[in-house]
Amino acid sequence: MVSDDGADGTGGADGYTAREMMVSAAAREIEDGDVAFVGMRLPLIAFQVAVSTHAPNAMSVFESGVVRDDPADGFLHTMCDLPNLDRAVSTTGMLDVMGRLARGDIDVGFLGGAEIDRYGNLNTTRVHAGEREIRLPGSGGACDIACMSDRTVILMAHEPRRFVERVEYVTSPGHGDGGDWREEQSVPGGGPSALVTSKATFGFDGGELYLRTVHPGEDADAVAADFPWDLRTREDVTGDPMGETPEPTDEVLSLVREFDPDGFWTGE
Amino acid sequence: MPADKTTSMAEAISRIEPGSTVAAGLALEHAIPFAAGHELARQGTDDLTLVGPISDVLFDQLVGAGLVSHVRAAWTGNVSAGSGYNFRRAVEAGDLSVENHSNFSVALSLHAAALGVPYLPTRSLLGSDIAEEPQFRIAEDPFEGERVVQVPAIAPDWAFVHVQRAAPTGDAHLWGNTGVTYEAVRAAEHVLVTAEEVVDLEVIKSDPSRTRITREQVDAVVEAPFGAHPSPVAGRYNRDNEYFLKYADATRDADGFDAWADEWVYGVDGREEYREKVERDLSVQEPTAAAEVTYGQ
Numbered sequence: 001m002v003s004d005d006g007a008d009g010t011g012g013a014d015g016y017t018a019r020e021m022m023v024s025a026a027a028r029e030i031e032d033g034d035v036a037f038v039g040m041r042l043p044l045i046a047f048q049v050a051v052s053t054h055a056p057n058a059m060s061v062f063e064s065g066v067v068r069d070d071p072a073d074g075f076l077h078t079m080c081d082l083p084n085l086d087r088a089v090s091t092t093g094m095l096d097v098m099g100r101l102a103r104g105d106i107d108v109g110f111l112g113g114a115e116i117d118r119y120g121n122l123n124t125t126r127v128h129a130g131e132r133e134i135r136l137p138g139s140g141g142a143c144d145i146a147c148m149s150d151r152t153v154i155l156m157a158h159e160p161r162r163f164v165e166r167v168e169y170v171t172s173p174g175h176g177d178g179g180d181w182r183e184e185q186s187v188p189g190g191g192p193s194a195l196v197t198s199k200a201t202f203g204f205d206g207g208e209l210y211l212r213t214v215h216p217g218e219d220a221d222a223v224a225a226d227f228p229w230d231l232r233t234r235e236d237v238t239g240d241p242m243g244e245t246p247e248p249t250d251e252v253l254s255l256v257r258e259f260d261p262d263g264f265w266t267g268e
Numbered sequence: 269m270p271a272d273k274t275t276s277m278a279e280a281i282s283r284i285e286p287g288s289t290v291a292a293g294l295a296l297e298h299a300i301p302f303a304a305g306h307e308l309a310r311q312g313t314d315d316l317t318l319v320g321p322i323s324d325v326l327f328d329q330l331v332g333a334g335l336v337s338h339v340r341a342a343w344t345g346n347v348s349a350g351s352g353y354n355f356r357r358a359v360e361a362g363d364l365s366v367e368n369h370s371n372f373s374v375a376l377s378l379h380a381a382a383l384g385v386p387y388l389p390t391r392s393l394l395g396s397d398i399a400e401e402p403q404f405r406i407a408e409d410p411f412e413g414e415r416v417v418q419v420p421a422i423a424p425d426w427a428f429v430h431v432q433r434a435a436p437t438g439d440a441h442l443w444g445n446t447g448v449t450y451e452a453v454r455a456a457e458h459v460l461v462t463a464e465e466v467v468d469l470e471v472i473k474s475d476p477s478r479t480r481i482t483r484e485q486v487d488a489v490v491e492a493p494f495g496a497h498p499s500p501v502a503g504r505y506n507r508d509n510e511y512f513l514k515y516a517d518a519t520r521d522a523d524g525f526d527a528w529a530d531e532w533v534y535g536v537d538g539r540e541e542y543r544e545k546v547e548r549d550l551s552v553q554e555p556t557a558a559a560e561v562t563y564g565q
Contacts, residue, residue: 064296065445065446077347077512078297078324078348079297079445080444082552085298086502091445092446093446093448094372095379095451102372102392133360137352137355138342138344138368139368140343140370140371141321141370143398171398173395185394186391186415188394
């Protein structure tokens with residue numbers, strides 16, 4: 001299956017899959033009281049986990065118009081599946097929810113991508129495999145979320161081909177070419193604050209990606225070697241030693257398995 | 269008496285001329301007008317321009333059927349299974365031109381047309397390569413001097429909308445998330461309403477707050493139960509997830525799509541026969557009812 005969140009579902013340590021680890025790490029990026037623009041796949045489950053654990057006052061909005069304050073009572077293949085509409089707080093339209101985004105009312109938005117570059121710019125429009133140009137599905141709401149959320153969290157499979165010095169097509173702007181680029185370009189919203197892959201989590205400093213924590217069992221040098229530039233680490237940026245991403249708790253794992261009982265999104 | 273606009277799907281679709289711009293899939297993955305789309309394929313209405321935010325696989329099917337010259341959309345593929353292979357093949361072969369949008373820019377384009385203005389400004393798209401595409405202009409806001417993207421109006425010839433229930437007059441109830449449905453209805457020159465159920469006008473008038481499409485906007489009403497399958501319709505049936513996975517597997521090459529379409533589009537004469545082919549029970553098992561709404565005088 002080709003999925004734009006990119007999780008390949010492999011590489012998990014004992015007891016949980018790589019995608020379950022990603023959901024756990026992504027859920028921690030949602031703070032209590034946040035309004036989250038959730039989108040699809042792993043972020044959708046991450047919201048359901050967050051609101052069931054540390055963020056009971058978080059809200060989710062979906063570009064189709066759904067506004068929810070709790071997990072759906074049933075598995076979701078898409079945001080428009082009936083369990084997501086049933087017992088929602090509101091089912092409205094796109095101009096309404098995108099208008100909230102445009103006014104700056106969305107705290108955190110979630111994104112995936114086929115390619116990411118040094119400054120968190122994302123491409124989901126077209127890539128090259130050798131000489132062949134491959135057409136991807138496009139932006140959907142990703143460009144809007146990337147432009148206008150207060151902060152964004154990116155989820156991607158950890159595959160070296162996805163990490164490029166400069167994306168071929170900027171579907172969703174990150175920090176442009178670093179520094180104050182967003183401000184100079186009048187791009188509203190704060191841009192990417194974190195990247196979660198199947199091997200590590202990353203932050204942004206001066207708009208540039210750096211390695212923040214590695215998942216249990218992963219090696220920081222090996223992770224850094226997957227990037228085509230000299231990737232900075234938490235130690236370089238903050239002086240703190242490289243940390244390890246906390247493992248998903250039993251509570252989080254049981255919630256993920258409740259929300260995705262067949263492992264459609266989070267299985268191996 | 270207001271005009272009765274009910275007709276058959278075949279007759280309604282025969283009104284759409286080749287070369288038309290058709291907006292469809294307007295509530296995102298919900299209530300996609302697949303039945304209307306498949307009748308376009310059976311009638312061979314080609315040279316179409318498709319407009320929509322995310323159509324799930326409907327746009328991919330119309331591209332595969334050879335009906336589409338141009339797509340103005342934010343996302344075209346198979347939502348739960350990844351790629352739309354017909355779309356990918358057609359673009360890569362140079363047979364299909366694509367105007368890349370975001371969801372919000374599609375919404376703004378339709379809203380601009382609905383308001384009768386030539387464009388609307390937004391601060392979305394800034395810094396993306398989408399904003400650099402020729403359909404958009406980057407301009408300076410004349411008031412504050414910041415950069416904005418001007419999103420041009422799109423007025424489709426036709427909007428296809430699938431609803432839970434409509435009166436013969438065209439006045440329609442719909443519920444669940446609505447995406448850009450209302451903007452498209454107001455932007456379009458003509459509107460085709462396909463409905464799970466055609467009901468008496470009195471049913472519609474019993475709950476006017478749920479009426480979001482009214483008769484003067486509507487050209488034709490077609491009763492089409494199961495007309496959005498494999499997408500879901502709130503209160504009626506669930507999304508057929510297995511269909512989307514099987515479709516992805518079956519359409520990885522062009523011959524595979526042709527065989528799929530021979531069975532599911534060209535091999536059935538309408539929605540009733542189609543429905544008999546779908547063996548899965550997708551009906552809503554536990555309908556939840558809204559609290560009663562009262563109006564008064």
